[in-house]
Amino acid sequence: MRVLIVDDSSTMRSLLRMHMKRAGFEVVEAKDGVEALSILPQAGALDLMLLDWNMPNMSGLEVLTSVRAQQEYDSMRIMMVTTEIEIGGVSAALKLGANEYLMKPFSADAVLSKLEILGLKVA
């Protein structure tokens, strides 16, 4: 299984990378939405995108909108990584095509249970 982590914070990317690797994922990273969109076409098949909400240049919502407008990524799940301050936008994000959201701060268990909900849990 492969995941693309999109977050402007390197610490956050490392944390997510740690969790995802432990969950058995192969990890690809992008430090913002612009980079994510440029990586996508060459990254190969991805099962999941972990998408930060608040990033410079392009917000998570913009990335989400742009990715969902391209049919070739339909099979890729998108999980928004949010904080309570963005919670108001979550329902909008779900309507825009996000599959799930992960609230910061999160624990290892929270990550695993979200993966389970997405049907991506690796044994």
Next chain:
Amino acid sequence: MGELDEIIKEFLVESNEGLDQVDCDLVALEKQPDDKELIARIFRAVHTLKGTSGILGFPLLESVTHAGESLLSRIRDGRLPMTPAIASALLSLIDFSRRAIQRVESNGSDSGEDGSSLVEQLRSLTGVSPSIGASADVDLYSGQPETHRLGEILVEDGHLSQQAVHEALAQQQSGDSRKIGEILVGTGTVVPKAVVQALGTQADVRSASSASTIRVDVAMLDRVMNLVGELVLARNRTVQFAATSADAGFLSTVQSLNLITAELQEGVMKMRMLAIGNVWNKLPRLVRDMAQACGKQVRIEVDGSETELDKTIIEAIKDPLTHIVRNAIDHGIESPEERRNAGKPVEGVISLRAFHEGGYVNLNISDDGGGIDVERVKAKALARGLMSSEQLARASEREILPLVFVPGFSTAEKVTNISGRGVGMDVVKTNIEKIGGTVDIHSKVGQGTSLQIKIPLTLAIVPALVVTSHGERFAIPQVSLVELVRLDATSGSKQIENVRGAEVYRLRGNLLPLVRLDRQLGVEDRSATDDNLQIVVLQADGRQFGLLVDEINDTEEIVVKPLGKHLKNGACFAGATTMGDGRVALILDVRGLAQEAHVVSENQRAMHGESLSAVANKEDRQQWLLFKAGANARMAMPLSSVQRLEEIRKSDVERSDNQDVVQYRGQIMPLVNVAESFRLEQATSSDPLEVIVHAHRGQSVGFVVSEVLDVVDQTVVPELSGGRAMLGTAVIQQRVTDIVDIDQLAEMALKAAAQPSAALIGA
């Protein structure tokens, strides 16, 4: 949990960088409170810190940044205006966070300080009462892209009203999954062509700010740099080896090795380069806080932040730069009233400029403050005994101003708690010189002061002049080099004049003190002739001197290798390097060499008035007897303590009670060899002996010296030095001179004679 440790390390780096950026942005925001991009960036940094500290389990940090985030989100959304009170609170938040991060770094935990009052303060500014808590502070609009939104671009280009964008956004919020451009085209508010154009603009702006970088451990870079250094040396040897070869294939291989090495060297050096902006970033905040503390208005202007320097050098100039800026605010920029009265703008300006020039980085730091009053510097110099009144009368402004770099020299009338007693300008100079740089100062009363700093791009590989002295080769870093003078082969030694035992060369009407490298290093061969000497004119501590060498070889890029610990004490050497032929050459430390040879003043030690002993209190002019002891030590004693000067034949010296004595005016007078007492290098003994007779408690004591030089009439304020029987050192006739405590010396000498085996004066 090595993985988590790594992540925490990353967290520390990222957080510190984020906080530095916020510092700058906040200060900038006070000037442009409407800058949305600044607010968004500040918000994002605090937001990230809150998120990461929450996950990593730093609750204190999380709680304060959470409060800050809520406040910032309201400002970002225009629901709260930016005020000075908010800016101050946010700056306290940054400081608090920095301390917490510091604690994480040192103790692994952020606790250790109470954050509740800060949280309270931030919340009350947000307009949230503590009881409601954060959950009430839900923000429906956050998460929208802050910058370069498509809608914004369309509005800017005049295709659209703000209102139309809001409507389209609302539609998006309520579930319309189309892109904003599509919605707008769909409703017919804008033509498709305009959207396409705007998308192009957006892509340009965005790609401009995205670059791919990776983080590399500095230790790794150091290692690579070291290896490249070795490679450069190996290359140099190969190139030299190739000079004796006629094999065309080998020669072309060497040629390409040469080129590739040069490129590699350049590349690695570039990798270690950081923009000076990394240091300057911290200054706006410093200026703001200090200006507020001093009740002044000060603005900082920077130019050339992108100028790059080696990381080690960046580290080394950080503190000196900060100090200079502090000084400029504290002592340079006048109070707003003074400025108004002087017809200047109330707000003072400190400007920083950095640029590359000839392999060096130039930094100019200038202020438009009150400038340095040369007359006051002169008065101070006179009071401190740094220069005599005749010298001051002759000295040019250029010679006077650098006196502010002398330790403890401060012309500020008021001692403030900010930059203290002016201690520090000397440290600035020492630190800059330590990395092979130079500092120049210019000032005009009423117009301001400017400092010009010149520093090498890198410390690891430096251009150097290679010279030979007594068959040994030495490398001299080119930064200290002023010029080369070739003495006429037939009359070389005749051009060197001898002024009271010191050699000088008359260079364009000025007397240039000379140092013989071989003599200074103790490898002198007395049989050598002076016929073929070269003078390398060098600059150290703002003074020039000539170094006499046998031969000037060439300039070469040398790789500086530090000397082993056991050789560190040799003040004359800065390191060693391997030359092209594989032989090792020592790198001369020009400043150390000059000080060892006493050709520039050594008064870099503390000069704090309060610690001076008895002599310092008698600041009135006094007559001093100047003499030479041993091979080359210059010493002085008050003329009033001299009874007579005598010449005593060696044959008249007798030995009694383990003490040299002589019959003198019907008494037995003990003779004390000054050089021996201070364990100085002995001079070839002369006959008759030069003896200074001093009356010690009613008894005459003779001090044997190698030469009586002069009697001078001047104010001497000795600076303390460590030695016993020494009042300190002072500059007399522009030479460093030890001031002898004659009574103590007599006492100790006589006491030691009573205990035969005891060492006279401990080192």
